[in-house]
Amino acid sequence: MPTWIDACATDDIEEEDLIRFDHDGRTFAIYRSPEDEYFCTDGLCTHEQVHLEDGLVIEHTIECPKHNGRFDYRSGEALRSPACVNLGTYPVKTEGGRVFIEV
Structure with a gap:
């Protein structure tokens, strides 16, 4: 059975941006x-496990702040x-x- 987690308010995230959720x-x-x-993904880059929260979001991409992946x-x-x-992705509603994510 899916578990939906209340992650944040919709207004907590600016357009073309992201927030970290632990x-x-x-x-x-x-x-x-x-x-x-x-949308929701894993919060760590798959290259060296760097947090993506400080990465650059442009349109539909996230750029890792460490090595620009x-x-x-x-x-x-x-x-x-x-x-x-x-990155792993998760359903959002x-x-x-x-904003709720399914984990």
Whole structure:
């Protein structure tokens, strides 16, 4: 059975930005797209486990702040080396001005 976790308010995330969300010993990144949609990935880069929270978000990509690896946050796909392993992604829903992720 899916477990939906209340992660943040929709207003907590600026358009084309992300926030870090820690839950049960894990780190997630929650994004708000230019189309006002929300997405969730693992919060650590797959290259050297660097937190993505300080990364640069442009359109639908997140760039790791350490070595500039890039990912498509909608699919988790690694787009530029040194990142070559995709990020895990998680379902997201919004209700009543809140963002929920399924873990």
